[in-house]
Amino acid sequence: MRFPSREEAGQELAVRLLEWASSGDLANVTVLALPRGGVPVGAEIARVMAVPLDVLVVRKIGVPGSPEVGIGAIAGDDPPVFDRTGLRALDLSEDELGAEVAQARAELHRREHVYRGGRPAPDVRGHSVVVVDDGLATGITARAALRHVRRGGPLRLTLAVPVCPPRTAAALRDEADDVVALHQPEQLRSVGEWYSDFHQVSDQEVLDALRERHPAG
Numbered sequence: 001m002r003f004p005s006r007e008e009a010g011q012e013l014a015v016r017l018l019e020w021a022s023s024g025d026l027a028n029v030t031v032l033a034l035p036r037g038g039v040p041v042g043a044e045i046a047r048v049m050a051v052p053l054d055v056l057v058v059r060k061i062g063v064p065g066s067p068e069v070g071i072g073a074i075a076g077d078d079p080p081v082f083d084r085t086g087l088r089a090l091d092l093s094e095d096e097l098g099a100e101v102a103q104a105r106a107e108l109h110r111r112e113h114v115y116r117g118g119r120p121a122p123d124v125r126g127h128s129v130v131v132v133d134d135g136l137a138t139g140i141t142a143r144a145a146l147r148h149v150r151r152g153g154p155l156r157l158t159l160a161v162p163v164c165p166p167r168t169a170a171a172l173r174d175e176a177d178d179v180v181a182l183h184q185p186e187q188l189r190s191v192g193e194w195y196s197d198f199h200q201v202s203d204q205e206v207l208d209a210l211r212e213r214h215p216a217g
Helices: 006-020 038-049 084-090 094-116 140-150 166-172 203-213
Strands: 029-033 053-055 058-063 066-075 128-132 156-163 178-183
Touching (some): 006 038, 006 128, 006 156, 006 178, 029 038, 038 053, 038 128, 038 156, 053 203, 058 140, 066 084, 066 094, 066 140, 094 203, 128 140, 140 156, 140 166, 166 178
Parallel strands (some): 029 053, 128 156, 156 178
């Protein structure tokens, strides 16, 4: 089956997460969505659960000469997280990716400024945090995101996605307290094939979603 849209995927995830949170305190939950595609999913989760939404900007680190191929990811000012298997397969070292890391970090900071302006990142210490994306393949961006949030001292850390391969979900259980994935196909050629509408989410859509959850900002 395919999701009609990211919003409907978010609604399905919200139902699953409400079951997960039924014995917890929803007032202590924060949703952090990975822009841009994770934001429509996370916005629906935040709306249904009536909890805050914010963004967690993570940038993929591309392979030299093939920037569309992700070999790592960064979040905040944290050290890069690399796909070690991919590095070995491509006979690359971390030192050879300095330019790509710098470029990714510059774009990360630019997007943080666009999405937040002067608003600080949320303080997650003592909160239950749900990190959301619209789907995962290798999971390298989610790994960087989860490690970044973990450094903030959350009470509980959950990764929630509509779709990802079972091997990716299993690998990320080392980083999160819970991994919630609605569909776990053995073969995942692309996340987009799991959506009828998989349009490129714009910066304006991200800003509109954030404004709805932060009307004073």
